[in-house]
Amino acid sequence: xxxxxxxxxxxxxxxxxxxxxxxxxxxxxxxxxxxxxxxxxxxxxxxxxxxxxxxxxxxxxxxxxxxxxxxxxxxxxxxxxxxxxxxxxxxxxxxxxxxxxxxxxxxxxxxxxxxxxxxxxxxxxxxxxxxxxxxxxx
Numbered sequence: 001x002x003x004x005x006x007x008x009x010x011x012x013x014x015x016x017x018x019x020x021x022x023x024x025x026x027x028x029x030x031x032x033x034x035x036x037x038x039x040x041x042x043x044x045x046x047x048x049x050x051x052x053x054x055x056x057x058x059x060x061x062x063x064x065x066x067x068x069x070x071x072x073x074x075x076x077x078x079x080x081x082x083x084x085x086x087x088x089x090x091x092x093x094x095x096x097x098x099x100x101x102x103x104x105x106x107x108x109x110x111x112x113x114x115x116x117x118x119x120x121x122x123x124x125x126x127x128x129x130x131x132x133x134x135x136x137x138x
């Protein structure tokens with residue numbers, strides 16, 4: 001079993017790597033739209049409940065379920081600071097555990113974007129990964 005400091009190092013490295021990658025929101029949103037299974041919606045609902053219970057402010061957002069490609073992320077968010085409109089794209093080709101993790105990650109981004117604070121991409125990824133870790137350990 002990994003020690004806490006090892007887990008933090010892995011998550012920090014993952015956040016830095018994600019921050020260097022181009023945003024996948026456009027690519028994921030370009031995928032074919034699909035109707036999710038009921039369990040997909042249940043996982044998203046559970047993630048929203050967990051995020052709110054953990055103290056995140058989750059504004060109204062739209063979810064787009066897509067047939068994601070294997071080389072794309074399982075989820076992404078597009079946020080318009082002018083209109084404050086948010087779209088979260090989620091791939092239906094994700095197992096329940098990974099989908100929960102992805103939903104929590106994207107909800108953390110949504111909360112950060114809507115907060116009015118400005119974060120670097122690396123900070124956004126790090127904050128999202130740390131949030132997921134704290135909620136998933138509960």
